[in-house]
Amino acid sequence: MTGEAGALLVVEDLSIEFRTREGIVRALERASFTVGQAETVGVVGESGSGKTITAHAVMGVLHPAGRVTGGSVRFRGADLLALGEEERRGYCGREMAIAFQNARAALNPIRPVGRQIEDVLLRHTDLGRSAARDRALELFARVQIPDPPRLHGAYPFELSGGMCQRVMIALAVAGSPALLIADEPATGLDVATQCAVLELIEELAHENRMAMLLISHDLGLVGERADRVVVMHAGHVVEIAPSAELFAAPRHPYTARLLATTPHPDSRLADLRPIPGSVPDLREALPPCRYRYRCERAAPECDEPPLPRVEITPGHFVACRRPL
Amino acid sequence: MLRMIGRRLAAALPGVIGVIVVTFLLNRALPGDPAAYFAGPAATPRAIEEIRVKLGLDKSLPEQFGLYVRDLVRGDLGTSLTTGQPVVADLRARLPASLELTLCGLLLAIAVGVPLGIFAATRPGSWADHIARVLMTMGNSMPVFFSALLLVYVFYYLLGWAPAPLGRLDAFTPPPGSVTGSFLVDSLLMRDGTVFLAAAKQLVLPTATLGLAALAPIARITRAAMLGVLASDYVRTARAGGLAPRTVLYVYALRNALLPVVTALGIVFAFLLGVNVVVEKIYAWPGIGSYALEAVMTSDYAPVQGFVLTMAMIYVALNLLIDILYGVIDPRVRIET
Amino acid sequence: MSAPASGAGFALRQALRHGRHLLAENPLSLVAFVMMVSFLGLALLGQWIVPFDPLASDATAQLQAPSRVHWFGTDQVGRDILSRVVVATRLDLAISASAVVLSFAAGSVAGACAGFYGGWLERITSRVVDTIMAFPLFVLAMGIIVAVGTTLTNIIITIAVINFPSYARMARAEVNVRREAGYVEAARLAGNSPGRILALHVYPNCLPPLIVQASMNMGWAMLSVAGLSFIGLGVRPPTPEWGIMVSEGAAFMISGEWWAAFFPGLALMLAVLTFNLLGDALRDLVDPRRRT
Ligand SMILES: Nc1ncnc2c1ncn2[C@@H]1O[C@H](COP(=O)(O)OP(=O)(O)OP(=O)(O)O)[C@@H](O)[C@H]1O
Ligand SMILES: [Mg+2]
Numbered sequence: 001m002t003g004e005a006g007a008l009l010v011v012e013d014l015s016i017e018f019r020t021r022e023g024i025v026r027a028l029e030r031a032s033f034t035v036g037q038a039e040t041v042g043v044v045g046e047s048g049s050g051k052t053i054t055a056h057a058v059m060g061v062l063h064p065a066g067r068v069t070g071g072s073v074r075f076r077g078a079d080l081l082a083l084g085e086e087e088r089r090g091y092c093g094r095e096m097a098i099a100f101q102n103a104r105a106a107l108n109p110i111r112p113v114g115r116q117i118e119d120v121l122l123r124h125t126d127l128g129r130s131a132a133r134d135r136a137l138e139l140f141a142r143v144q145i146p147d148p149p150r151l152h153g154a155y156p157f158e159l160s161g162g163m164c165q166r167v168m169i170a171l172a173v174a175g176s177p178a179l180l181i182a183d184e185p186a187t188g189l190d191v192a193t194q195c196a197v198l199e200l201i202e203e204l205a206h207e208n209r210m211a212m213l214l215i216s217h218d219l220g221l222v223g224e225r226a227d228r229v230v231v232m233h234a235g236h237v238v239e240i241a242p243s244a245e246l247f248a249a250p251r252h253p254y255t256a257r258l259l260a261t262t263p264h265p266d267s268r269l270a271d272l273r274p275i276p277g278s279v280p281d282l283r284e285a286l287p288p289c290r291y292r293y294r295c296e297r298a299a300p301e302c303d304e305p306p307l308p309r310v311e312i313t314p315g316h317f318v319a320c321r322r323p324l
Numbered sequence: 325m326l327r328m329i330g331r332r333l334a335a336a337l338p339g340v341i342g343v344i345v346v347t348f349l350l351n352r353a354l355p356g357d358p359a360a361y362f363a364g365p366a367a368t369p370r371a372i373e374e375i376r377v378k379l380g381l382d383k384s385l386p387e388q389f390g391l392y393v394r395d396l397v398r399g400d401l402g403t404s405l406t407t408g409q410p411v412v413a414d415l416r417a418r419l420p421a422s423l424e425l426t427l428c429g430l431l432l433a434i435a436v437g438v439p440l441g442i443f444a445a446t447r448p449g450s451w452a453d454h455i456a457r458v459l460m461t462m463g464n465s466m467p468v469f470f471s472a473l474l475l476v477y478v479f480y481y482l483l484g485w486a487p488a489p490l491g492r493l494d495a496f497t498p499p500p501g502s503v504t505g506s507f508l509v510d511s512l513l514m515r516d517g518t519v520f521l522a523a524a525k526q527l528v529l530p531t532a533t534l535g536l537a538a539l540a541p542i543a544r545i546t547r548a549a550m551l552g553v554l555a556s557d558y559v560r561t562a563r564a565g566g567l568a569p570r571t572v573l574y575v576y577a578l579r580n581a582l583l584p585v586v587t588a589l590g591i592v593f594a595f596l597l598g599v600n601v602v603v604e605k606i607y608a609w610p611g612i613g614s615y616a617l618e619a620v621m622t623s624d625y626a627p628v629q630g631f632v633l634t635m636a637m638i639y640v641a642l643n644l645l646i647d648i649l650y651g652v653i654d655p656r657v658r659i660e661t
Numbered sequence: 662m663s664a665p666a667s668g669a670g671f672a673l674r675q676a677l678r679h680g681r682h683l684l685a686e687n688p689l690s691l692v693a694f695v696m697m698v699s700f701l702g703l704a705l706l707g708q709w710i711v712p713f714d715p716l717a718s719d720a721t722a723q724l725q726a727p728s729r730v731h732w733f734g735t736d737q738v739g740r741d742i743l744s745r746v747v748v749a750t751r752l753d754l755a756i757s758a759s760a761v762v763l764s765f766a767a768g769s770v771a772g773a774c775a776g777f778y779g780g781w782l783e784r785i786t787s788r789v790v791d792t793i794m795a796f797p798l799f800v801l802a803m804g805i806i807v808a809v810g811t812t813l814t815n816i817i818i819t820i821a822v823i824n825f826p827s828y829a830r831m832a833r834a835e836v837n838v839r840r841e842a843g844y845v846e847a848a849r850l851a852g853n854s855p856g857r858i859l860a861l862h863v864y865p866n867c868l869p870p871l872i873v874q875a876s877m878n879m880g881w882a883m884l885s886v887a888g889l890s891f892i893g894l895g896v897r898p899p900t901p902e903w904g905i906m907v908s909e910g911a912a913f914m915i916s917g918e919w920w921a922a923f924f925p926g927l928a929l930m931l932a933v934l935t936f937n938l939l940g941d942a943l944r945d946l947v948d949p950r951r952r953t
Contacts, residue, residue, distance in 0.1 A: 061560045064448070092566030100564075105557040108576055110583075110654055119575070120565040155655045171565065342792030346801075350808040461941070465934035467884055469891045469907055470926030473914045481917050488915070598799025598888075605892055606911060617892055620807055632804035636796045 007034040008179055008211050009058065009096070014071035016053055016062065016235075023283045027053055028235045030071065030307075035179060040205065040212040042226030042243070044219045044258065048279045049232040051215045052101055055181045058213075059098050060088050075179070094124045096179040099201075101187065101215075103168035107156040113167045114140070114152030117174050124175035139170040143200060162193040166200070173204055180205060181213040186221065198225065219258050223247055228315075231255045234279050234290040236307065241316040251312055251323040253297050289320070297322045325651070328658060332647045336640055343636040347629055348392050352385070354625055364405060401633070402626035406619055411630040415612055419634065420505025421492055422611030426600050428527055429534025430593060437539045438585065441546025442578065445554060456543065463540025468599045472533040472606045479529060486529050489607040497522040530607045537599050538592050545588045549581035556580070583654055590639075590646045597635050687945070693938035700932055704751040713741035715748040715901045724918050734920035736909060742920060745901040746928045752896065753903050753932065756813070757882040760820035765875045767821065768828025773867060775829070776836030777859045786833070790826040798823040802885060806894045816895055820882055831874055835867035869947045877940030880933040887929050903929040 016028035028050045035041045043051050056062045058073050060080065073080045075095060080088060100106035108116055117136040121127055127135055133152070140148035143166040156164055165185060172180055182201055186194035202225060205212045216222045222229060222243075229246050231239040231254065239252040250256040257275045277294035280286060288307045292298050299322060307319050359376035360367065367375070376382055380391040395401070401411040444456035479486040487494055492507055500510040500519045507523035553559060554577055562576040601613035608614070612631050619627035651658045708715075713731075719739030727734040733742035775786035793801065805819045839845065840863065848858045889895035890904030898905050903925040910921030 056560070059564045061563045063560075064555055089566045089568075092564055094566060098564050100557060100561060102557065106561045108558040108562070108580070109656065110580060111575070116561075119562070119567055119571060123565070123567055123571075155659070157656050158659065168561075171561070175566070338788075338791060339795035342788070342795050346792060346796070347804070350804050353808045461937060462934065465880060465930055465937050467887055467891075467904075467907070467926060467929050467933070469888065469904075469911070470922075470930055473907065473911055473922050473926065477914045477917075477919050481915060481919075594797035595799070597797035598802075601799070601803065601892060602888060616803070620803075620893060625807065628804065628807045632796070632800055635800040639797050640795060 007036050008039075008076060009035040009213075010072075010074040011054070011058065012072050012074070014054065014057060014073065015069045016050070016057055016066055017069050018063070018066045020065065020283075025282045026235060026286075027066070027282055028057070031232070031235075031237045032071075032309075033230045033237060033240055035211050035213055037178075038205075038209045038211050039228070040202075040214055040226045042222030042229040043213060043215045043232060044217060044222050044229060045232035046217060046258075046275070046279055048234070048282075050235040051217075051232055052183055054232075055098060055183050055213065055215060058181065059092060059096065061092075061098075093120050093175040093177065095177055096181065097172040097175060097177040098181040098183065099165075099168045099172040099185055101183040103164040104156055104159075104161060106168060107164060107171075109156055112153045112155060113159070114154075117167070117171055120171060120174040136170075136174075139174060140167075142204075143167070143170045144196070145170070162189050162197065165189065165193075165197055169197070169201060169204070173208070173210075176208060177210065179211045179213065181215070183215045184217070185214075186216070194221075231258065234286075235282060236290050236319060238291065238320065239316075239318045241318075245313070245316055249324075251316065251318040252291075252320050253295050253322075253324060254291050256324055291320075297324075325658065328651050329648055332644055332651075335647075336644050339640050339643075340637070343633065343640070344393065344396065345389075347633050347636075348389055350632075351392070351625065351629055352388070396633075401630040404619065404627045405624040406622050406627070411626050414615060414627065415630050415634055418610055418612045418615050421609060422600060422604065422613060423638075424506040424508065425527065425530055425603070425609060425611060426534065426593075426596050428531040429596055429600075429603075430538060430589075432531055432535030433538035433542050433592070434589075436535065437542030438546050440539070441543040441548075441585075442550055442573075442581075444543070444547045445550030446573070448551065456547065460540045460544045460547075463536060464544075466536070466540075468533060468537045469602050469606060471536055472530075472603055475529050475533055476606070487525050489529060491608050491610055492526050493519075493522055494526070530603050530609060533603050533606075534596055534599060538596055541588065541592050541595070542585065546581065546585050549584045550577060553577045553581040579653065583650065586646060586650055586653065590643050593642050594639050597639060687942065689938055690942035693935050693942065696931065696935040697939060700750060700754065700935060703747055704754045707747040707750050711741075711744035711747045713744040715740065715745040716899060717741075724913065724921065726918070727920055733924040734918075736906070736921045737913070742906070742924050745906060746903070746925050749901040749903050749906065749925065750928070750932075752900065753883060753886060753929070756817055756886050756896075757820070757879060759817045760824065760882050760886070761875050761879050763817060763821035764824035764878075765828055765871065768825045769832040769864075769867070769871050771825075772829035772832025773836045773859065773864050776833035777840060777855070777863060783833075786829055790829050793823065793826050799885060799888065802889060803892070803894055806889060811894055811897065813896070816886065816889065819889075820885055823885070824878055824882065827874060827878065828871060831871055832867055835870060836863055839863050839866055873940065873944045873947050876936065876943050880936040880940065883929065883933050883936070 011034070012032045013030045014028060014032070015026070015030055018025040018027055031050070031054060033041065033043075043054070045051055053062065053066060056066075057068055058080075062068065068081060072082075075091060080091065083091075107113060114133070114136050117139060118129075118132045121132040121135055122129070125132070125135070137148045137152060140151060145151050145163060145166050151159070151163070156167075159167065169182075169185065172182075180201070185201055186197050189197060198221070201212070201214075204210065214222055214226055219229075219231075223246070226243050228240065228242050230237055231246075231252065233254050239246070239250065239255045241251075246255065247259065250259055254275070261275060275294065276296075280290055280293065287293070287303055288305050289295075289298075289302050292302050295302070301321050304321070308321055309317055309319050310323065311317050312323060359372045359381050363372045363375045380388050383391070399412050401415070403409065404411050404414055407414055440456055440459075444453045447453050476486075476489050480488060493499060497519055500507060500514050500516055500523075503510050503513055508520060508527070511517075511520035511523055558580075559572060559576050562572045567576070600611065601617065603609065604611045604613040605617055612634060616628050616631035619625070619631075717740065719735070722731070722735050722739040724737055725731055725735045725739075731741050731743065733746060736742055736745070771786050775783040796804075802819050802823050805822065806815060809815045809819070836859075845858060845862055848862050853861075886895060887902070887904030887907070890902050891908045893908070895904055896902040898909065906925035907922045907929070910918075910923070910925070913919075913921050
């Protein structure tokens, strides 16, 4: 699932483990995908499938308990995992940026939100203090925050969830990155705000020719906006395909199930049954295919070791021995 | 901001009332006849009776409490049998010595403990972290009088680096003119370098003792708070924004981590006020702690009561200060009220 | 009805499994455990195994440095310091333990009732707690002792009083969390009286964190007891007690006879260290997340 010469971001065989007192959690195993120049790639999967930690690993801000145990992350050809801390930092905020899940917690609770934007601006641009302030106000206006001068001095706890999300987005695009990672930018907001926030992100990406990694557990939401979709399950990438193709002909049983649970005009299957079983416990020994025990198509051959990666049609990858 | 301070003041009031009630009750719990007690051992029955009336001890308990509060408001805490002076005058004369010592100790503990905690938290699992943790556990287990005596033995007896543990100044140095009562500050105000040096020398060991005692809890809390904050979402945001490590550490992590530390300072200070008594005894420091202990030896209760009351009031005031400081650091407290 | 029991059983099994893991990971806990057993042994048997009578003075052997005969040396009236340090173990441990048990019992019951019943009970408890907490605790202890007199009982009660708030607060918070729990509701529907629910279902479930608190509190209680003795407000001489012994030896530190104060101080420090380490280990056992 790699290749694509000239891709902006290439993640290859990325594996992540967490050390906990209950044992080692193999939270991500050999995940590979790419993001092209100015392309929007969606990442979907149930809660706990490893979307967020993948994003964190790409940004180099994994939780201290987590460790990248293998694979590579290449940005414009440079292997980020091999870089020193100082060089790595040069990419953060300027080349790639992230709008975190749960924006309120991701903002410093005791620093005015405007100052937090200015911190990033001062770091990545040649602007002086007052110019940075002007630019921060512009950014606030751009992400449709009402009354920027007033909210510039506000603290996160004074803002609504939607406003925090907008501040988070402004923070992420402040350094004009080439790649924007948006981790569930709409989760936890009401439907109207959700749409507004997503539209805003799309516009920003389009305006600045930013590539985007759009993370969500909502396949329908991502499908509409992404060029390609990466489907994750329990720390594995199970399917990658262009959006239209994925919706028209999902090949992995999990994707098909996920589609079935998503009310979407394009979805082939119309029943809304939940996916049987639950995401397996990643601390235990797992079969090669982690969907094995939830899968209705499972067969003995599924227990044979390496998890296959098949390019079923050009640009459509599936990690399954018995694809649909 | 002003409203917040007002609210804090109001919130401190029950504590003050509690302190006054408790000291009153303790006073009445004194064994034997308080009148005879206050009259002294050589008093005649008539004199005792006079004292009883004078002290209001022939009245009912609520009335006595009223009188007690009235005296407090007037600044009358009784007379010390030992010195023959009003207790308030004695306390006023000796308080600066105690405060100077306690504050120096607290400052030392903060100056060492906070960096130590940060150092340990930013290198979890390293040898430095382990050493810091051992130091913290050891520090929590060290009786203050023991560490004080060890310091005296090593630095006075063995090495001869420190002056004899006999008060605020050696016998040959005259005290500076009294402005604030703090010898360090006063000697600086008088531009008297010799006195300043002499006072500083005397302060070194007792300050170190207090500092060591308060070091462990401060370092421990700083380390725990820092660890929590460094794993927080907003520090991750700062890192993902590519901010310089210094900015991440000081502007994003430390300022947030200081909130629990500032809260803990109140408890640490209360602890130091207690420790202070022991330290004053060992270093013959003429503060209110040793004043109270001298009074204890002669079963003279009024100074002890004044001492307890003063300490409690200092503590209440400090907590007030900490609340305000907290409000300055944390906008959530400042704005939401 | 069986919910709390099975909950406790599960917790116990988990704790045991976890305990083994912790001992392997943190050998310091093992050291602390061995030390505690030794201190308990000295407290129980000390007076029969010491080489000298801890009270017998000897005018010919005053302030002798540690030697083959007197391992820890002798004090200003020629008493054997080793014997006194060993014999003092029982008294120091007993006073602190009694005080901790007393404040644990009073604080947890008062706090639990306050949290469970609310109303005036809660107001009174929190008023008492706030009032005690308004004082620097050691200073309050001094004030109380001077007023009520330095008997053994008074010392124990005083130390218990100043430790009361921490238990009461904790118990109240724990009960508040559990008051609406499923098993409480079940017991209520089964027709149990509120008092019975509190005593049989809620209170026992609040105990683990309180026990951790008690073990962490023990070291502090020992420091307070010895501290009071040191300033002359505790146990009276010539009783062997660590605080007094340090106090009596203090004057000789300046003139170089370090052993008179050093050994009792060291014993106290080791005992406090032991209980602090045990407290840490116990906390890891009960609540792994609050590790520092
Ligand atoms: N700090 C951590 N400690 C231990 N395990 C962790 C930690 N963070 C994540 N994990 C593990 O990694 C797995 C993936 O987590 P991740 O947050 O990436 O899921 P997600 O797909 O983003 O889910 P969600 O939709 O809920 O955001 C989790 O199931 C968890 O087991
Ligand atoms: Mg996530």
